Amino acid sequence: MHPSKIIIAVVAVTLVAACHKIPAPLSPSPVAGNDSLDRARADSIARANAARQAEIARAQAEQDSLRAVREREQREAAQNADAMKVLAATIYYDFDKADLTEAARSLLLAKVPVLQAQPTIHLRITGHTDDRGSSEYNLALGLRRAAEAKAFLVNNGIDASRLEITSMGAEQPAVQGENEEAWSRNRRSEFAPTSGGGSQ
C-alpha cells in the first residue's frame, strides 16, 4: 500500500471517530445510497432531536414553575408582613383621654380586613399613658384606652373573644423625655398579634 493511502485512511478513521464525539445537531443530510436506510437514519435523528427538545422544554417549565412558586411565596410573605404591620400599628391618644382620634380610627379600620382574612389570629391590646398625673390612675386610663380600641374593632365585626385588653399605664414609656413630643408618643395602645387560641 502506498504510504499516502495509509495516511488518508487514518485521517478518515480519525475524522469518523471525531464525528461521533461531536454532539452537533444531527442533520438528516441526504446521503447517497439505499433509500430506506437513509429514511431510517433520518427518523432516528428526528426522534433524538424531539426528545432533546422535550427535555429542554420540561426543564424550562420546571424552572418557570419553581420561579412562580418562589415569587408567589415572596409576594405572600410581603403581604403577610404588611398585614402584620397593619395589625401591629400603634394608635395614639390625647392627654387624659381614651377617645379614638380620626387617625386612630383609620388605623383600627385597616386592621379589620386583616383580622377577617386570618380568623385564627388574636390581638392583645395594651393601653399606655404618658407619665403625667397619677401613675395609679394611669393604669386605669390605659385600660380604658385599650377597651375603646377593642370596642371599635368589635363594632366593626371582629369577635370579642379574639381581643384581649391590658394596661401598663405609664410604666412602659415608648420614649423617654418630659416634653409633648415624648408624651404624645407614649399615650398609645399597642397591638400584639398572637396565633389563635392563646389569650395570654
Added chain:
Amino acid sequence: MQLKQILIAAVASSALALTPAAARAQNPTVPEGVRLGLNYTLGTKPGVLVLPMDSTGGDSVRAILQRDIDYDDRATVITLDDQSARAMMPKTGDDFNYPIFAKLGVVAILRPQRSLTGITITMYDVAAKKRIQIGGFPLTDQVNSPAWRMAVHRASDEVERWIFGTPGAAATRILFSGGDKQIWVIDSDGENARKLTSVTLAMSAAWSPDATKFVFCGFTPSGSQIAVYSFITGDLHWLSGTARGLNITPAYSPDGRTIAYASGSEGGTDIMVMQEGDASPSRRITVGRGSDNTSPSFSPDGRQIAFMSGRAGHPEVYTMDADGTNPSLLTEFTYGEQAYRASPDWAPDGRRIAYESRIDGNFQIMTIDMRDRSTKQYTSDGQNEDPSWAPDSRHMVFSSTRTGPRQLWVLDAESGRMRQLTHAAGARLAAWSPILKP
C-alpha cells in the same frame, strides 16, 4: 418676743463660734443640717438641748435624738459642739448652771445616760430650774442596727410627748416604689433603705394598721394582682378572689380586716372590697359606669373612703361611705386649677385629706379641710405627687421632681418646711407607716 429673738440670735452666733467647722466635720455623729432654728418663729418652738452621752453608741444616741426633734418641727434644737456641751455639764448630780442654758435659748435640757438595759433620758425645765421628767428606754440590739436605731426613735417620740403632750412620729418607716419598680422601705430619718420585693413590677404599697405587713400591686402573667408581704415571715402571698386583669391601688381598712382596691375591665375600673383571709370574690362598691375609680383611702374611723374618679370627665377626688353609698365630690372647682385631682390620703386624725392637683400644668400637693372644705397648697416647684400622712397628721411624704430626678420629700404641713428623704432616682408612691411598736 423681739428681745428674746435678738438674744437668741446673739447667743446662737456665739454657739456657732464654739463649733469649729473642722471639729464638726470630724465628728460624724453630729448631723449636718441640724440647725439652730433661727429660721422659724421663735416663741412657738422651744429650744431643746441634748447633752452628750458617754458610753458605746452615746454619740449616735445624741445625734438621733437631735435629728428626730429637729425633723419633728415643733422644737428648735440648740446644738453645741461636744466640748462646749461638756463644759456645761454639772460637776455633780443635777446642779446645772441654768442661766447659761437660758441665755442659749434652751427651754428644755435632755440628758441621755446609759442604764443597765439601755438608756435613761432626764428632762430639765430651764425656767423652773428643775428635773421634770425621767424615762427608761431599752436598747438591747447592736449599736446602730436598724432595731437599735428604731428604739432610739421611740425614745425621741416619748420625749416629744413630754414636751408637747403628743408623741413624735420618728419611730416609723416609709414604704415606696423605687426606681427599679420594686417596693422599698426606709426609716423616717432616711436611714436603712432596703428592697423588699423582687417581682416583675411592684407599686402602690399600703401598710396594715398594725404595721406587721403591707399590701401592694404586682404585675404577673395574669395581670396586675394584689399581694400581701409579711414583715414577720418575709413572705408574700397573692390574694385569690381578684379577677384576672387589672387589680391596683390596695388599701387596708383601719380595723385591718378589709382590703379595698380598684379592679378594671372593659366596663371601666371600680373600687372593690375583700376580706383578706377570704377567697370568695370581691364585692364591687362603686358604680363608675365605665369611668375609672382608683386609689381608695379609708377615713380613720373606717366609715368612709376617699378615692379618685374620672366619672365627671376628668379625675377628681370623691368620698363615699365604706359600703359605696353616698358618693360625693370632695374637691370643688377652683380657679386656676386644671381639673385633675388625684391620690387622696386621709389624715390619721381625720381632719384633712391630702391630694395632688394640677396647677398651671404641674402637680402640687394640696390638703382640704373636712370641716370647712378650705384648701391649701404646699408646693410650687416641679411635679409633686402622691402625698401620704405621717401618724402625727402633721407631716407628709410625697414624691417631687423639684431638684431633678423624682425623689421622696417630707413636708411639715404647719411650717411648710421640707426635707429630702431618698437620694436614689425614681422613688414614688410612698406610704408612711403607723407608729412601729417594739
